[in-house]
Amino acid sequence: ELKVEQNPLFLSMQEGKNYTIYCNYSTTSDRLYWYRQDPGKSLESLFVLLSNGAVKQEGRLMASLDTKARLSTLHITAAVHDLSATYFCAVDARGSQGNLIFGKGTKLSVKP
Amino acid sequence: EPEVTQTPSHQVTQMGQEVILRCVPISNHLYFYWYRQILGQKVEFLVSFYNNEISEKSEIFDDQFSVERPDGSNFTLKIRSTKLEDSAMYFCASSTNRGYTEAFFGQGTRLTVV
Numbered sequence: 001e002l003k004v005e006q007n008p009l010f011l012s013m014q015e016g017k018n019y020t021i022y023c024n025y026s027t028t029s030d031r032l033y034w035y036r037q038d039p040g041k042s043l044e045s046l047f048v049l050l051s052n053g054a055v056k057q058e059g060r061l062m063a064s065l066d067t068k069a070r071l072s073t074l075h076i077t078a079a080v081h082d083l084s085a086t087y088f089c090a091v092d093a094r095g096s097q098g099n100l101i102f103g104k105g106t107k108l109s110v111k112p
Numbered sequence: 113e114p115e116v117t118q119t120p121s122h123q124v125t126q127m128g129q130e131v132i133l134r135c136v137p138i139s140n141h142l143y144f145y146w147y148r149q150i151l152g153q154k155v156e157f158l159v160s161f162y163n164n165e166i167s168e169k170s171e172i173f174d175d176q177f178s179v180e181r182p183d184g185s186n187f188t189l190k191i192r193s194t195k196l197e198d199s200a201m202y203f204c205a206s207s208t209n210r211g212y213t214e215a216f217f218g219q220g221t222r223l224t225v226v
Contacts, residue, residue, distance in 0.1 A: 041219065102155040
C-alpha cells in the first residue's frame, strides 16, 4: 500500500525566514505533485514533478524530487503572510490510473 | 481560464437519503476523478473515470456510491443512502492525461448528513 508522509504537519514561521517541508513516500513513483489549499477552498496545483532530480520554482517556493530516496521537498524562501495555507504533496503510484495518494498536509502559518 | 465547476457548493441531507453531486470538468479533459476530504483530514481518492467507465476505485467507494457521465459535460457522484460518516467535502477533478499532468480540482461540495 502506498503511503505518503509529510512533515512537519504544522509549521509556524516568521516572515522573511526560510523553511523546508518534506514529503516521503513508500513505493516506487515517478510522479509527485504539490498542492496548496486555503481554508474552505479547493486545491490549487503548484508543481508537477515527473522525473528524478526535477526541480521547479515559482516565486518563493521551490520543489524538488529524488525518486531514489522517495523524497520531495518544498522549500520556502523569505516567507510572506500570503503563503499561509495548507500544503499537500500527492503521489501517483506507478501503474495506477492516475489516482493521487495525498499526504496529511502541512499547515503553514506565516506571522509578521 | 477553464475550471472545474461543482454544484451545489453545500448540501445538507438527512441520513438515508440519496444525494447527487454534480461536476462539469474542463472541456478537453478525458480523465475524471472524485476525492473527498473529511474536515481537518487529508484528501482521499474515491474513483477515477475514463472512456465512460470506472478505471479505478478505492475501498471507500463501496456499493453505496456510483458515478455517471450522463451527457458530454456533466460528471456526477451519487450516494444512494447517506450515512453520517459521509459528511465531508467532495472534490471533483479532471486531467488531460492520466498522471502526467496535474489534475485540476473543483471548488468542492460540502456534504452534511444529519
